[in-house]
Amino acid sequence: MTDNTHDSDPLGGNVLSIALICPSEQRRRTIVSALNNSHAAIVREYSSYPPTLKEMPRMLGEKSFDTVIIDLESDVEYALELVEFVASTTSTTVMVYTSRLDPNVMVRSMRAGAREFLSDPIDPNALSDALMRAGSRRTGGKGGAAKKTGGKLLVFLGGKGGSGVTTVACNFAVALVQECQQSAVLIDLDLPLGDAALSLGLTTQFSTADALQNADRIDTNFFSKLLTKHNSGLPVLAAPGRFPHVQATNDAIEKMLNVARQDFSYVVIDAGSRFDLTDAGWFEQADTAYLVMQAGIPELRNSHRLISEFFKAGTPKLEIVLNRYVKSSMGVDEEHIEKALTKPISWKIPSDYFNVRRMQNEAVPLALDDSSIARVLQDMARAACGMPPKPEKRKGFSLFK
Template sequence: MSNVLRLAIVDPNDGSRESLKSMLLGMDTVWLEAECSRYEFFTDVVGQTTPDVGVVSLDADNEKAIELITKLSASHPDCALLAASSSTDGHLILKTMRAGAREFITLPITSEDLTSALERVGRQKFGEGDSKTRACEMIAVAGATGGVGSTSIAVNMACVLATEPGTSVALVDLDMALGDADVFLDAIPDYTLADVAQNISRLDIQLLKRSLTKHSSGLYLLPRPVELHDADVINADSLRKVIGLLKASFTHLIIDLSKSYSPVDMAVLQEVDHVVLVTQLDLPCLRNVVRLMMSFEETEGLKEKTKIVVNRAGLDTGGISLKKAKETMGRDIFAQLPNDYRTMVEVRNNGVPLITQAPKAGITHAVRDMVNKIVCDLPEEGGEGEGKDKAGDSKGVWQKFWPVGQKK
């Protein structure tokens, strides 16, 4: 997943500033943090907003703009400077680059050229070994059916991450109708996903964080809308803008999907780095896993980043064996979470996460191990499932799934 660059721009010319602003707002990989119409105020703007990139337009006054670039490169070396001008004069370009600009773009500029320039700046700023990277790792948690515990897993994964040093974590409840992440955290939110989506053009990072509900673990929650009809204001485009701002604000983003796999859910699945697909070892769940994985093949990269997690493992109900489940799905199981009904009922009813209510419980350790395995990008235990997935035939797997005699 690409890093999100936070930008601030200065241009005394209203027309060219609005044109550049409009282009930036249409890009998913950048967030416009601030705009300024006076060269003399821009140093303070950069100091207050600490953007990754400062875009300085030269056309209003070349000398003042170059002086500003010189000053900013000395006072704010972490802010990469990008100069913009309608002039192609070689002397001006050389003088600007010597003042400290990383890139020089010629106006008017196409979105493709602007994207290329920002990508080059991003590679310089977020290159390997840069400890100040703002990369955000995104994890979607989905269920093979309702009631498998995907919300409880999403909430507790998020709380575990939030307690780790150096992390800032947000949890988004995308079950528009019946989401209950706020119940698991005993939270009474002031604002919801609908509020943020409707006001995204007016929000900056500070206002966004004040709009979220902060939990004692350090986790920030963006809950589902209060009224059912409020979900109508949230579509794939508005959600991408919300996610863009969240990516610029947090190191980790956990998204609890609905069970409808709507266009909004599918848009999220395309954006995230990891998909945790929660299932149980019973026939309806495994059937849905096979169906979902077949559908995921239609989206490039989605199947490969999906990790199957068995919840309530060890539940003695005469269900399907772990070995048979692997054969049926044609994939290995990424993690297993033990069945601990009493502990999970307590944490849900008390609105307290596992790490607080039962820090030494086996289920808590299992969740922490799973989070570390995902975030640290450790190799999966046992690779035979991946080999089967690559070699197996989707149609054959589907046909083998149905016979009753083979389900146990």
């Protein structure tokens, strides 16, 4: 064990205490150097995994670390067991460190409870963001600092029933997990009877109604128990399967979302075709609202009304998503749509009846396919994470470069 602490606190009390468990000396040097350069961490190094899971608390000692970073390279299976043990028995933020950008390992890490995924070469900006999120999750730092609300709130709503809001929101959330290597949660607020769980093929025990009914006592531990994890690694809070006997007040919704944003980098809301957004503080706090619509006169009219009513102040940021887009057969062209809405179209999701029907029948997310719809959804998720679009696949091959 090496105690690599600093003598002073350059962030005025916001320095994180970090336990780094990494059997490889070379890899320890790499990540310790990156952490030291961040000026935001006090690091204690451990040069081996504990011999058994039960030895983990004894190895870490009585100190309560803000973050535990576990290297996966020496023994990925045992390391993931350690991740799950720490995540399930403490409130510590667990990060994993690996040189392999393996989507399967990333998904398994998140299922085990890892909050952040660090890979070689370490991106200083990504590391800084991960440390900031870890700092926001701790219940109190030096001086009793309060836990912050950190995760981005992304709301999907439709100009009319049948616009495809749930399909787009579900697949966008799956793409966030797959593409951005960040934690995300999908919350179905299309009350009383949303279809997000059905779209993803999930059978759920708890629902949004359980969270709203217990808004006064909800915390991150309680909230986590209400979630059902999709096999993509996406946790979902489903809408109730029957009419709920609970009033979904804006105050209750805001309390629930504040808790969700403490533990997840991205909170995706399927708001369906909600028009009760007046005085909804939670909606005004959203980072981005995605207005999903199709090219039809009724939807243009409704969407224009929504834009005029709820987006006059410029917050939240509005992105218009034109769903089931077919350029050659639209009754209204893009220029007239943008003129009617007074806003540009941000995203065009192509019409693909076969794949959408397959998702509905087989509950296989479109975002996991290699299709034109999947690429748009993946690029939407990457843009939300501040990442560039996926590079186009090169067609054919050449003997010359």
